[in-house]
Amino acid sequence: MHIPPVHIEYPDWVESLVDWERGYASDEERMRLAIDLSRENVVRGTGGPFGAAIFESDTGKLVAVGMNSVVRLNNCTLHGEMVAFMMAQSRLGCFSLRSDDGPAHELVTSCEPCAMCLGATLWSGVRRVVCGAHRDDARRLDFDEGPVFPESHQYLEARGIRIVHGVLRAEANEVLELYRARKGTIYNG
Ligand SMILES: [Zn+2]
Incomplete structure (x- = not known):
């Protein structure tokens, strides 16, 4: 039995949409990128209406982006947040975005995370989550x-993950x- 390896890559349009060099100072600037990713994903027909990005909290440096890729890559786990986590950890060469001497990271997502992404948020090592649209x-x-409950958010908060x-x-919501x-x-309703 040969099962093909799982290969995850961005759609072609990412390089033309994303400015990797600039700093993203405010929550609004960071969210605007996540929303731009969600919109482009819809317009280009590459996935669902969800975008996300990982930033260094203090500097606003962009580490990775994500966009819903469930249908494009035949993978139910590839929500925008999951792609952003995977790409950020691939770029940093580490399974956690948290380290004692490194910068704090945060997830900015165009919509509040589902149960899977909220779980992954806990393991990802981000210290802060910024959400756009409501569930x-x-x-x-x-x-x-x-299964996302008020207690789920409280659980993350109690472990030092701030949620905005x-x-x-x-x-x-327009997207x-x-x-x-x-x-x-x-695809999951
Ligand atoms: Zn999700």
Whole structure:
């Protein structure tokens, strides 16, 4: 039995959309990139309406981006946040984004993480999560976030992961609505 290796790569448009050199100072600037990724993913037909990015918290340096790639790569785990974690850890050559002497990292995501991504957030080593659209916005499109409870967020907070909600929520939600208007695939509803 030969099972092909799992290979994850960005869609072609990433290099033309993402400016890797500039600093992203504010939550809004960082979120705007996550939303741009989500929108481009829809417009280019490469996945669901979700984008994410990993930054160094203090410097605003962009480490990696992610976009929903479930359908494109036939992999139910490839939510935007998961792709961002995998790419960041691949770039840094380490399974954790947390280290005693290195910079703190944060996840910026165009929509509140589902159960899987919230779990991965705990293991990823990020110290902060910034969310755009609310889970209710995604649910209106029949995207299911799975077993995420208020206690889930409290659990992460208790382990030192700060969670910020609703940054540029309206802009993030516009991309969800765009996806609905284009009758995009709902792959986990
Ligand atoms: Zn997810």
